[in-house]
Amino acid sequence: MPFIPHSEIDLKQMLDTVGVASVDDLFDEIPDNLRAKGLDNVPKALSEMELGRLMNERAKQDEGNLCFIGAGAYEHHIPAAVWDIAMRGEFLTAYTPYQAEASQGTLQVIYEFQTNIVNLTGLFAANASLYDGASGVAEAVLMAVRANRKAKTRRVLIAGTVHPRYRQTTKSIVQSQNIEMIEIPYDSETGVIDMDILSQYEDDTYAAVIIQQPDFFGNLEQVDALTDWAHAHNSLLIAVVNPLSLAIYSAPSEWGEKGADIAVGDGQPLGVPLSSGGPYYGFMACTKPLIRQMPGRIIGKTVDLDGKPGYTLTLQAREQHIRRAKATSNICTNQGLAVTASTIHMALLGTEGLERVAAASLGNTEKLVQKLTSIEGVELVFTGPRFHEAVLRLNKPVDEVLAALAEQNILGGLSLKRQYPELGEAMLVCATEMRSHDDIEQYFQVLSHILSSEPQS
Amino acid sequence: MSEIPSELKYSKEHEWIRLDDEGKVTIGITDHAQELLGDMVYIELPEVNDTVASGDETGVVESVKAASDIYAPISGKIIEVNEELADAPENVNSEPYESGWLYKMTLGDEADLDDLLTADEYAELISDE
Numbered sequence: 001m002p003f004i005p006h007s008e009i010d011l012k013q014m015l016d017t018v019g020v021a022s023v024d025d026l027f028d029e030i031p032d033n034l035r036a037k038g039l040d041n042v043p044k045a046l047s048e049m050e051l052g053r054l055m056n057e058r059a060k061q062d063e064g065n066l067c068f069i070g071a072g073a074y075e076h077h078i079p080a081a082v083w084d085i086a087m088r089g090e091f092l093t094a095y096t097p098y099q100a101e102a103s104q105g106t107l108q109v110i111y112e113f114q115t116n117i118v119n120l121t122g123l124f125a126a127n128a129s130l131y132d133g134a135s136g137v138a139e140a141v142l143m144a145v146r147a148n149r150k151a152k153t154r155r156v157l158i159a160g161t162v163h164p165r166y167r168q169t170t171k172s173i174v175q176s177q178n179i180e181m182i183e184i185p186y187d188s189e190t191g192v193i194d195m196d197i198l199s200q201y202e203d204d205t206y207a208a209v210i211i212q213q214p215d216f217f218g219n220l221e222q223v224d225a226l227t228d229w230a231h232a233h234n235s236l237l238i239a240v241v242n243p244l245s246l247a248i249y250s251a252p253s254e255w256g257e258k259g260a261d262i263a264v265g266d267g268q269p270l271g272v273p274l275s276s277g278g279p280y281y282g283f284m285a286c287t288k289p290l291i292r293q294m295p296g297r298i299i300g301k302t303v304d305l306d307g308k309p310g311y312t313l314t315l316q317a318r319e320q321h322i323r324r325a326k327a328t329s330n331i332c333t334n335q336g337l338a339v340t341a342s343t344i345h346m347a348l349l350g351t352e353g354l355e356r357v358a359a360a361s362l363g364n365t366e367k368l369v370q371k372l373t374s375i376e377g378v379e380l381v382f383t384g385p386r387f388h389e390a391v392l393r394l395n396k397p398v399d400e401v402l403a404a405l406a407e408q409n410i411l412g413g414l415s416l417k418r419q420y421p422e423l424g425e426a427m428l429v430c431a432t433e434m435r436s437h438d439d440i441e442q443y444f445q446v447l448s449h450i451l452s453s454e455p456q457s
Numbered sequence: 458m459s460e461i462p463s464e465l466k467y468s469k470e471h472e473w474i475r476l477d478d479e480g481k482v483t484i485g486i487t488d489h490a491q492e493l494l495g496d497m498v499y500i501e502l503p504e505v506n507d508t509v510a511s512g513d514e515t516g517v518v519e520s521v522k523a524a525s526d527i528y529a530p531i532s533g534k535i536i537e538v539n540e541e542l543a544d545a546p547e548n549v550n551s552e553p554y555e556s557g558w559l560y561k562m563t564l565g566d567e568a569d570l571d572d573l574l575t576a577d578e579y580a581e582l583i584s585d586e
Contacts, residue, residue, distance in 0.1 A: 149504050150504065292499060292501070292519075317498070317499075317519045317520075317523065317524040318524075322523060322524060323524050326517075326524070326526065
């Protein structure tokens with residue numbers, strides 16, 4: 001298909017033909033308050049050559065660093081076979097193809113992906129993926145507000161320990177549908193949601209309660225009690241989960257008496273490289289009663305006229321090409337390639353492999369915490385049970401310390417000063433199965449040196 | 458030729474309305490409507506105790522081909538929904554006027570019934586389509 005841009009003359013002819021004065025007039029049915037007001041922060045377009053150079057420079061920034069940052073994106077080992085297979089021509093597309101049923105192999109991969117997500121979350125059905133974890137939470141909110149008709153409200157509770165970017169993204173997406181997000185503050189001693197604080201919310205109704213396990217700080221929330229509280233107050237429970245953690249912790253379907261209603265998260269830990277922040281993919285699973293409110297494509301397994309197994313797009317009546325403005329699904333499978341890699345990754349590791357990666361990451365983070373807190377001026381902020389991340393507080397300005405570490409090619413952690421200033425000079429650290437004893441020793445040596453030296457400025 | 462029982466009232470949105478002796482109203486979709494939509498796979502029904510006005514959306518009938526909204530043909534309160542359709546949506550195809558009923562309402566205003574069509578008027582409506 002050739003790329004033929006429209007000339008001014010083409011545009012004028014087309015506008016004259018349909019009888020409108022300008023391109024903007026074609027969009028006049030969109031109310032003013034729903035329009036994005038300009039894109040002032042988008043820089044000028046670059047040429048292909050300039051762009052190539054910029055991307056190479058950016059890519060170099062990631063090279064040769066020892067990474068102790070998690071915070072939603074994790075450096076895990078990806079077997080070489082994963083992307084070698086995923087990059088084969090037969091798989092190499094981001095979307096479910098048009099004439100989907102003609103591409104049985106692609107559909108089978110997505111079906112297997114859905115099956116894996118169902119096995120990890122324990123829920124009834126999973127979709128073929130979403131853009132990422134953050135937009136997944138937003139989609140879960142929209143879905144819960146549609147589905148929870150008994151609550152008769154557009155208010156949703158979200159734990160302050162849910163990833164800050166996920167909270168921001170969700171707010172941005174759902175606010176134009178008049179959905180109000182109310183944040184539950186976390187307990188400053190434990191870094192999790194304290195059950196006692198929930199009594200403040202008992203007089204109101206909420207369509208859903210959103211909690212993250214492990215939470216943004218790496219801590220384990222009291223998911224059973226929180227899930228039961230949500231259900232006792234006629235709210236749906238949305239679980240934001242790291243899929244890798246589900247290899248060793250209880251599945252959302254097992255939380256509390258009835259289990260979570262919707263589980264979402266970012267699939268990056270399962271075979272998707274950090275690559276400077278993306279593309280990753282989101283996943284979503286839900287209980288049987290909610291399935292027709294679930295957005296995204298769903299691949300089903302069936303048999304053809306001869307009784308042979310086949311794969312097909314199913315439940316399409318929810319989707320925008322059929323239900324138009326009333327659709328409960330306005331999202332496609334843009335992240336198909338990352339999903340393909342992830343499916344291969346899960347198949348190669350298997351249940352046991354995932355368990356070992358999760359356990360090794362947990363163990364390495366404990367080693368890291370023990371080692372670093374042995375340095376004078378480093379303390380562990382939250383001491384409860386956790387997965388593979390921890391919050392450490394320093395006796396020096398954290399941003400300066402992290403900059404000094406970066407000069408020694410150590411990405412020492414994520415500063416929490418902007419998102420959680422009340423924690424002081426705090427950072428979030430993580431050591432996955434990739435971080436060896438020597439890596440942790442090196443971090444220890446460099447940090448000891450930085451914290452013992454006098455400030456330069 | 459689809460079945461149009463003469464004792465029922467009809468709406469232009471292809472719903473049938475049956476008024477019983479106690480002043481309750483049962484609502485479903487017509488034989489003609491189910492023929493057009495094809496095999497039903499899912500019926501979304503309103504919440505009991507919801508108060509609706511004539512013309513409000515009360516649910517969705519979803520077939521293998523399409524999903525269509527259903528509307529309240531009269532104003533009133535929802536008093537019962539056909540729970541069996543959750544497991545047997547095909548009843549709407551096989552017995553649209555019997556086991557395939559959708560929900561029951563109180564009749565808020567008897568004058569609402571005057572706006573509905575008779576069986577003959579409905580037959581004429583669908584013959585014009």
